[in-house]
Amino acid sequence: MPFPNRPTPRRRTGQLFRLTTGLIPLALFFALTACAAHTSTSRGNKSTPPAPTQAQPATQATTPSAPESEAKQCPSGLWLQVLGSGGPELTPDRASSSYLVWDHGQAVFLLDSGGGSFLRFAQAKAQWRDLKALLFSHFHADHSVDLTAFIKASWFGQRHQDLPLLGPWGNRLTPDANEFVARNIGKDTGAWAYLSDFYDDKPGASYRIRPHTVPANQSADSPVYQGNGWRVYAHRVTHGPLPALAWRLEKNGHVLVYSGDTTGEGLAPLLRKPVHLFLAHNAIPQNAGATARALHMTPRQIGQLAAIAQPQTLVLSHRMHRSLEQEDQTARLIAQHWSGTLRFANDLDRFCIP
Secondary structure: EEEEEEEOOHHHHHHHHHHHHHHHHHHHHHHHHHHHHHHHHHHHHHHOOOOOOOOEEEOOOOOOOOOHHHHHOOOOOOOEEEOOOOOOOOOOOOOOOOOEEEEEEEEEEEEEOOOHHHHHHHHHOOOOOHHHHEEEEOOOHHHHHOOEEEHHHHHOOOOOOOOOEEEEEOOOOOOHHHHHHHHHHOOOOOHHHHHHHHOOOOOOOOOOOOOOEEEEOOOOOOEEEEEEOOOEEEEOEEEEEEEEEEEEEOOOOOOEEEEOOOOOOOOOHHHHHOOOOOEEEEOOOOEEEEEEEOOOOHHHHHHHHHHHHOOOEEEOOOOOOOOOHHHHEEEEEOOOOOEEEEEEOOOOEEEOOO
């Protein structure tokens, strides 16, 4: 017989039935897999940063990759982008405190680098090689912990110019800026000493982190950084027992002030000249307890400081569980002292520095 195993018509029918019934679960499996993938994708879309609490402001870009559109929305070409709008808590869709300042399409200053900012930096399509300086308000972990991750990633980048890092003086609770870098990546003292090429003066890395400690008596009238048309000022503010700074960045008459974490004490010297965008931390509600008030501003205090600064736009960030869902009350309390454009920040939001 030329085909001894060839089935008879009846046997073929039986095999066809068995093959068909075998394919039904397989088809069902693929259908369920496709459905699960679609559901996962939908949920993934929901995990992106939520829309701002208020309507999209005119100062906020919705098409950051379109230069012509950006030029119309922000003639100055200067933007603040929120990398982390949260605090030290685990909060869905909020990284810890971190911000980028953009200058005509280049990210030029990184303000703080809290947990999650490493990812948001990449999502913002910023380039480490473009940065002119790193500016730290203080060295709480939720403002600084991603620094070493950035430095490690830069090994695979194209930066060839040393990068200044400016931060406050130290005390028994936190190191000064120089010691902070040394404890992270110093050859003898660093937790990640294998990255010491980026700090010690020896061959290896293509650039160095150059820390500079801002003293506690730094005058608000003397810039701590100048370059590329920018003038950057720092001033001591109160944040409990920790050394802390607020920052003022100016270029061509356009001004951003960043409060950092503070009770508000020490901010006024940076606010007396014109301010166009005031980035303030809204970590606590009005009825917060004494411990929280020793660290952060209440909404009423933010309003009083905004009345001094008279900014065109006030952006509230560092949004914690206790201040989230309090937006209406916060806005009312601020409005008792200042009226203007108020925005509640979410991760990756962008605001024009007018």
